[in-house]
Amino acid sequence: MAAIVSVSNLSKTYDGGFEALKSVSLEIEEGEILALLGPNGAGKTTLISVICGISTATSGHVAVGGHDVVDAYRDARRLIGLVPQEINLEPFETVMNTVRFSRGLFGKPRNDAHLEEVLRRLSLWDKRDTQIKSLSGGMKRRVLIAKALSHEPRVLFLDEPTAGVDVELRRDMWNTVADLKSHGVTIILTTHYIEEAEAMADRIGIIARGEIRLVREKADLMRELGKKRLVIELNAPTAAVPAALEPYDLARSADGCELTYTYDSRKERTGITRLLTDLSAAGLQLKDIRTEQSSLEDIFVGLVHEDAS
Numbered sequence: 195m196a197a198i199v200s201v202s203n204l205s206k207t208y209d210g211g212f213e214a215l216k217s218v219s220l221e222i223e224e225g226e227i228l229a230l231l232g233p234n235g236a237g238k239t240t241l242i243s244v245i246c247g248i249s250t251a252t253s254g255h256v257a258v259g260g261h262d263v264v265d266a267y268r269d270a271r272r273l274i275g276l277v278p279q280e281i282n283l284e285p286f287e288t289v290m291n292t293v294r295f296s297r298g299l300f301g302k303p304r305n306d307a308h309l310e311e312v313l314r315r316l317s318l319w320d321k322r323d324t325q326i327k328s329l330s331g332g333m334k335r336r337v338l339i340a341k342a343l344s345h346e347p348r349v350l351f352l353d354e355p356t357a358g359v360d361v362e363l364r365r366d367m368w369n370t371v372a373d374l375k376s377h378g379v380t381i382i383l384t385t386h387y388i389e390e391a392e393a394m395a396d397r398i399g400i401i402a403r404g405e406i407r408l409v410r411e412k413a414d415l416m417r418e419l420g421k422k423r424l425v426i427e428l429n430a431p432t433a434a435v436p437a438a439l440e441p442y443d444l445a446r447s448a449d450g451c452e453l454t455y456t457y458d459s460r461k462e463r464t465g466i467t468r469l470l471t472d473l474s475a476a477g478l479q480l481k482d483i484r485t486e487q488s489s490l491e492d493i494f495v496g497l498v499h500e501d502a503s
């Protein structure tokens with residue numbers, strides 16, 4: 195797949211001297227859902243703002259659909275829909291007029307058939323003549339998406355789509371995003387909910403302190419997360435891992451009291467039963483055993499801590 199958004203060596207230093215983005219490079223492929231996961235203040239909104247042409251970079255380049263976001267601002271901006279964090283709608287306007295007006299701002303000719311399709315897809319068609327002020331919070335968020343889709347963009351940016359939203363609405367938003375993807379929209383969303391990145395994304399990028407720390411296929415990350423560790427506590431410390439146990443590639447703790455076996459929990463045969471038999475044959479006595487599993491949360495927290503230290 196070809197990259198629809200290409201970010202290269204992007205840096206942003208705010209006026210006060212704060213470096214919010216540090217040489218960020220990222221390729222976003224057409225049709226994918228990329229989740230940018232990062233703690234508060236990591237630089238997610240800044241990155242989106244620069245890509246969308248709302249904020250200017252200090253150095254580096256961004257191209258959307260091959261158009262440079264600075265030199266060919268209009269061409270790039272036409273391809274982008276942006277759903278902001280804040281609900282900024284005109285309360286007395288109707289849903290239909292809101293999206294119609296938004297489309298007009300992009301200089302696109304009136305196309306009510308397209309707007310009908312967008313509103314239907316977002317379950318807002320029945321509300322087309324309703325004033326914004328009479329809508330629920332969840333519906334207002336959907337109107338923001340409808341507005342962002344009004345001019346037929348190819349890439350949709352969702353900045354913290356479910357911040358402060360209850361669980362039910364969050365799931366509703368996840369379904370909406372999946373549906374948009376099935377209609378060929380490329381989606382980049384920012385979130386600090388790990389669960390959200392897991393639920394929606396094809397790829398996950400972790401951003402911390404203005405740097406992209408990792409970008410991986412979610413499936414690969416999940417495969418890694420499928421790895422479990424069996425920690426074996428011994429009755430007495432062992433000076434070394436017995437030769438008979440070498441095939442298990444056990445890690446010995448510094449004090450020799452624990453041996454750790456890493457295995458794939460999703461495999462039919464984990465090797466645990468055989469390991470326990472072999473341990474006892476090697477003369478090691480167990481005091482206790484426990485399992486541990488690394489999660490995206492561990493990876494995330496690890497990266498963020500490493501950063502803070």
Ligand SMILES: Nc1ncnc2c1ncn2[C@@H]1O[C@H](COP(=O)(O)OP(=O)(O)OP(=O)(O)O)[C@@H](O)[C@H]1O
Pocket residue numbers: 208209210212214232233234235236237238239240241386
């Ligand atoms: N206009 C500005 N002037 C100076 N510093 C700013 C400005 N806007 C943002 N920052 C700083 O840049 C950093 C990144 O902010 P940004 O809003 O991009 O983070 P974020 O990852 O979107 O955070 P959140 O999850 O809280 O929305 C923060 O430390 C913020 O205080």
